[in-house]
Amino acid sequence: MKKVEAIIRPEKVTVVKDALADAGFVGLNVVSVTGRGAQKGVVHTGRSGQHVVIDMLAKAKVELVVRDEDTEQVCQVIIDTARTGEIGDGKIFISTVEDVIRVRTGERGESAI
Amino acid sequence: MKKVEAIIRPEKVTVVKDALADAGFVGLNVVSVTGRGAQKGVVHTGRSGQHVVIDMLAKAKVELVVRDEDTEQVCQVIIDTARTGEIGDGKIFISTVEDVIRVRTGERGESAI
Amino acid sequence: MKKVEAIIRPEKVTVVKDALADAGFVGLNVVSVTGRGAQKGVVHTGRSGQHVVIDMLAKAKVELVVRDEDTEQVCQVIIDTARTGEIGDGKIFISTVEDVIRVRTGERGESAI
């Protein structure tokens, strides 16, 4: 099984999660993170006059574990819904998960996803 | 070494972390997440009258890195303490960690856990 | 590619992220977590008189995905900047990431980092 971690714009979470549900991927988690990337951040003028570059921006990390064969589709759904074309759209990281356990039943493996 | 990520009910964090400590697994992290799963969420009536299905529920993710041979035991402890039998109990994900470094000492590998 | 997850003291985030940027590692995420480890936590006296051991302390998790060959350097930068020598400095976990996708462009692999 694969774990798909997508770092996206916070305002995109709703569309992404709904699209995933429609595509049959219900289970997932969202964590709020602050991220830094090519998108170098915006310059702010504080009330006390100083100018600062805010390089850490609020992002959301959508995490879900899926069957190997579903990985591509999941990524595609995320890309389609999270992309704006502007710098700051984010990244998707894919890694291997060896086992999944459903706490409620103790089931293991794919059936537990 | 393995990384055990358990998504559980927030109100279960205390019992789980205490049980883990008693079993000798002290080191761990907890992150608050919002999760969606088979547990389809509850219907709310907003103050302004609209009805909505809240599909994202507050969950807690307990993360810890353990020696390969301890993985089973750790999962068992979590299952025993986090299970309610109701939908929404959560999942445990197990993946491989190649190396661990203790920042303070620079030690590596299992001894750093 | 490798994913480097460093659990560090919250007050160290700024120095660490700046040092990483200077070393050429711009992209990263920070998540706030509460962690428990050898550092057994502090004893507090609540206003209503009870004494409690607070074992969960606020920590920050810095996550970044890097090219395999950069892993060592990244870890070194983190250790150099995050270490205080006191218990509670935290840990670094290294694991494998199979693929990375840049949402904006759809690029994959190292070029997407």
Added chain:
Amino acid sequence: MDTGNTAWLLVCSALVLLMTPGLGLFYGGLARAKNAAATIMHSFMTIGIVGVVWVLWGYSLAFGPDVGGFIGDLSLFGLAGVTSPEDQIFMVFQGMFAIITPALVTGAFAERMKFSAFVIFIVLWVTIVYTPVAHWVWAEGGWLLELGALDFAGGTVVHINSGVAALAAAIIFGRRLGYDREPMEPHNVPMVVLGAALLWFGWFGFNAGSALAADATAVNAFVVTNTAACAGVLGWVAMSWIFGKPSVIGAASGAVAGLVAITPAAGFVGAMPAILIGLVAGVLCFIAPMLLGKLKVDDSLAVWGVHGIGGTWGALATGLFVGVGYGALAEGVDRMTQVMYQLIGIGVTWVWAFVMTAIILFAIKATIGLRVSDAEEQTGLDISQHDEPAYRFTQ
């Protein structure tokens, strides 16, 4: 001038001023976190705008020499001739009412209005919609006053006026993105309760101050105001309990509902009717927003339900209970006639507020537009309109 009355009216004016930031917190807490600052800004900015508009032309239009019973003239522009302490106190006290009324309306289009459009709306609304109604009801020669309709502290002028304007706004703005799909729950319950508490506290100035003296009427108004608010809490909490669990937001909202309903009656009824008025208000104002929800009209913060319906009930109840426990029917006016007068006042205000507000909003919509873009709405108004997230806990 009597020092006791002066002290009293100045304090009451300060109390009513405090209500508007209180309202901002009440509304801000009901909004989602990404719109919290912008929602509070609506109330706070309204103070700034109307505070200046009022001294320039607002007061003159509302309370200047009567023109056909309909509106005042502009002879008091810039407070020309408003020099006696008596006039100045009345002016500033009334100004606080002019400030909170448009602020109440803002709850209807919270979480989706463009800030520039908001500024224009406030200036137009207080000038075109508010000042005439204030004139009709409270100014010498105002036709509703002449007619004999009773409104002690602003049930029609403030609450029906803003509540019905809110209904028009909710319809014209359309629903928020994700309405009926995403949760849009209050983001900060303590803030809602704090706001309600400041409203309650300020309402003593609003109602008891409307006696315009520290006299027996002020005392009675004070007592019934507090009693109705308490009853409103019980009414709404009971309803929320019947439909689910006893709601904290409901307790706060119920207090406001009770306060709204007692407003027009505060100088005309005693404590026992006040309990009834408050209880019924708590129940009605709980039901009304649900019905509106069924029609899929998105009155974001239930302004119509609480102020429109609560104000209407209060204006009607004033006719039904005037003289019970306090006050009396006017010479030679029987209760039926009084109720009739009340219904006329209610009806006229409903029509006026709805039509005029609609005209203003359509005008703005046709020119600079009312709503932010979808992307801006999804991002939240705090960032998109003000570049200031309400909270930065991790920094």
Added chain:
Amino acid sequence: MDTGNTAWLLVCSALVLLMTPGLGLFYGGLARAKNAAATIMHSFMTIGIVGVVWVLWGYSLAFGPDVGGFIGDLSLFGLAGVTSPEDQIFMVFQGMFAIITPALVTGAFAERMKFSAFVIFIVLWVTIVYTPVAHWVWAEGGWLLELGALDFAGGTVVHINSGVAALAAAIIFGRRLGYDREPMEPHNVPMVVLGAALLWFGWFGFNAGSALAADATAVNAFVVTNTAACAGVLGWVAMSWIFGKPSVIGAASGAVAGLVAITPAAGFVGAMPAILIGLVAGVLCFIAPMLLGKLKVDDSLAVWGVHGIGGTWGALATGLFVGVGYGALAEGVDRMTQVMYQLIGIGVTWVWAFVMTAIILFAIKATIGLRVSDAEEQTGLDISQHDEPAYRFTQ
């Protein structure tokens, strides 16, 4: 009726009303986030319940025609005959005291009480426990008044009464789950300070208003109230510094401690004794909860420590310092006798509050039960009792 006094007492009544939501924020901030809304609800709901109970039968029981020096009769039920402005003001002012007293008790069982049980408790407690003590101390014919015990603004009636009731409650409820194992730290320090600030602000009405006129006594009460509060801040902060670091929560709590202690003395002492009374209160009220903690009694928000002990110290200090800087011992009463009277008042109130509260709580425990289930307690009362998390920052 004098307009100055009317204005003053109406304002003071409004100030005291504001204290209860202020208390809600104070308590709510001290609670954990998962119980914040529910804790605030305890205070806010108490306003609604007692506000209605008071006008129906509470006022009559407390201040109706005396029955054997022990309680009033029911002849003023529904405010029958309470028509003169003087009576109405006194009624509503006293009503605010009746509202905050049971609200103070709620801090003892915060984070674990079942809401339905809470509602019943408040109705019973204010009726059975509060009204008699109010009668003894303040009503014509009340036996403690006759005896000569001094309580200017409610040291016994409000603070000892609620503080000792809190002790009984803490014992009967038992500890919160995880007490002594999990941290149960205040979740929102700014909210605690805001609550304390509103309490301080309202306390001017509470103490200075108890002069029942805008006179020299009111002025003195105002001065000593502020002075004692400041001294209380210094006392508690100093203690917290000695035992660790200077505490912000401690500054807020110290202010409350000082205000509690000066309450019975406000009309009888000058500013210098006020400093002493406040300082000592800050120290005692810091120590008391720690001692109770040693006994493993879980008085969640330290109500007994602050109001029970602070109120007791204040009542005693009133006897010790009456006449120093302001006021005087009553004709032909020497200080020893006065202190004796104070001790009688203290002792009787302690026993009464403890026993009667225990009876009420056992009765509820035996019927519908007092505590939520363990699962509900772990989840937090906001969700389990009200279905409303206090905060939704990510939505």
Added chain:
Amino acid sequence: MDTGNTAWLLVCSALVLLMTPGLGLFYGGLARAKNAAATIMHSFMTIGIVGVVWVLWGYSLAFGPDVGGFIGDLSLFGLAGVTSPEDQIFMVFQGMFAIITPALVTGAFAERMKFSAFVIFIVLWVTIVYTPVAHWVWAEGGWLLELGALDFAGGTVVHINSGVAALAAAIIFGRRLGYDREPMEPHNVPMVVLGAALLWFGWFGFNAGSALAADATAVNAFVVTNTAACAGVLGWVAMSWIFGKPSVIGAASGAVAGLVAITPAAGFVGAMPAILIGLVAGVLCFIAPMLLGKLKVDDSLAVWGVHGIGGTWGALATGLFVGVGYGALAEGVDRMTQVMYQLIGIGVTWVWAFVMTAIILFAIKATIGLRVSDAEEQTGLDISQHDEPAYRFTQ
């Protein structure tokens, strides 16, 4: 003593007391989350410290029998002889001004001052810097009063004094770690607005109360205070809009700027000049901090920009507009002379506040030190100084 005036002044004193916690919330919300509690503590602790200092020696130094027009003697130590209600009211009302002035200064060194140093600073500053200026301007025989400089409610004593002291502090403390590198944005916008609202509310007591009676001057002061505050909102928001987006923090700050500027003029000008004074204040106080920022001076919460510059503008404007719409130039004083007097008052206060504050700070720096360690600053003052994080949402 007239009950109306007594009631009025007691209420005003309570209102001014409330301003300082309000300031704490205003400053606390502007600070970063990790310093929120500590920043609020600065204001709250100042109440405790100055509240006691004032009754002990502060009042005597400021208003005791004049010594050479420069300061009062110590004959009123411990309020000896301050027994008449008139004296007591004046004492406590003035005490509230003495409390808020040093609290205003704390915004300059927020997020980096050592708490122990803070306590010493407040005691010294209020004694050495504040009491003399208060004496010059308001006490019988005070030389600025004799000269004829006008300061109705504290433009020089409170605002220039604290604002310029803040400038000295900002320079001597040096910048916060990460200034110009990390964002140091307000962490809680609703808290900032709430603080500003409480300040506005309290300011009615501050300005209108300075008439020391419930009379025509109080009424005028009330009206212009509200008007200038509203204009200040418009001024600052407009500027922020021109330079970016309309700012919510700006609306709150603009209100404060307008209130600061109208303070010295409140008893001497009418509503039209008030609009101008407020508008200009909103603009100036927006620009000033930016200029200071260019010099890389870190006045953390813009105290100099708002109170120093706003107060200076107000003191000047008082000379420019006295008599326009209200009041009049003193007998035989032409406007030029009056403006001259104002400039003298301004200049002297600037020099005095800057020099004396610098001396105090250097003394503390040389002994126990002013700043926390870098590690403590990075961790945040809440934890490092008080062991109390402002928020614990996950517990």
